Amino acid sequence: CQLDDSKLVVLKEAVLPEDGTTQISEKAKELFEREAKFLMKLVHPGVVSVLDSFGESGRNYLMVEYVNGQDLRQFVKQNGAQKESTVLEWAVQSATILKYLHEQEPPILHRDFSPDNLVLREDGTLVVIDFGASNEFLSKATGTFVGKQSFIAPEQFRGKASIQSDIYALGCTMFYCLTGKEPEALSTSNPKTLNTDVSDEVAEIVTSCTAMEARDRYQSAAQLLPVLRRIQSAITA
Numbered sequence: 001c002q003l004d005d006s007k008l009v010v011l012k013e014a015v016l017p018e019d020g021t022t023q024i025s026e027k028a029k030e031l032f033e034r035e036a037k038f039l040m041k042l043v044h045p046g047v048v049s050v051l052d053s054f055g056e057s058g059r060n061y062l063m064v065e066y067v068n069g070q071d072l073r074q075f076v077k078q079n080g081a082q083k084e085s086t087v088l089e090w091a092v093q094s095a096t097i098l099k100y101l102h103e104q105e106p107p108i109l110h111r112d113f114s115p116d117n118l119v120l121r122e123d124g125t126l127v128v129i130d131f132g133a134s135n136e137f138l139s140k141a142t143g144t145f146v147g148k149q150s151f152i153a154p155e156q157f158r159g160k161a162s163i164q165s166d167i168y169a170l171g172c173t174m175f176y177c178l179t180g181k182e183p184e185a186l187s188t189s190n191p192k193t194l195n196t197d198v199s200d201e202v203a204e205i206v207t208s209c210t211a212m213e214a215r216d217r218y219q220s221a222a223q224l225l226p227v228l229r230r231i232q233s234a235i236t237a
């Protein structure tokens with residue numbers, strides 16, 4: 001839809017659990033409203049802006065900015081596996097976004113950090129979309145996981161998402177961009193198995209990010225970022 005000042009927006013419906021008890025439904029609504037208010041305070045060029053939240057006819061909505069661009073899934077489908085240098089640039093931007101989200105108080109977990117939710121603007125910058133309140137309250141209120149199956153960390157399937165779960169999803173996203181193929185669900189991914197042009201250094205990052213146990217992965221985006229930048233500098237030098 002379009003606001004009076006010609007700014008395009010998107011309405012995202014947050015589906016509250018209807019088959020649960022009234023207590024669960026009320027708790028879900030409370031979590032949604034609390035999280036929505038928190039998201040509206042976020043300001044980062046790589047994070048879609050949440051402009052408003054409201055309820056109508058028993059339904060709850062987020063109003064978010066419209067991001068003009070193509071998500072990474074569409075881009076890779078059309079253009080095939082990407083060069084290592086391109087994927088490293090995307091990974092640096094993605095890790096920067098996750099660092100910002102995870103360093104909020106309390107930390108914001110995306111829970112669906114997949115190629116579908118990373119939009120590439122025309123200027124080459126990435127913006128993460130479709131996150132936050134709907135994911136947060138659904139997981140807490142219903143105990144279910146949210147996200148694309150091939151990009152979900154093992155612990156997230158068990159309803160125990162953590163910062164390292166988003167790191168796992170970033171590793172899976174790198175695998176997809178480097179190979180053009182979906183990673184195998186609940187597995188450690190190595191892009192060299194499908195693309196022998198991938199360097200050992202980048203393959204190691206992907207396998208470390210997608211380790212089955214959270215403790216064996218990079219523990220934070222802040223820890224991962226300097227490694228990505230070092231490899232990126234070496235490739236472009």
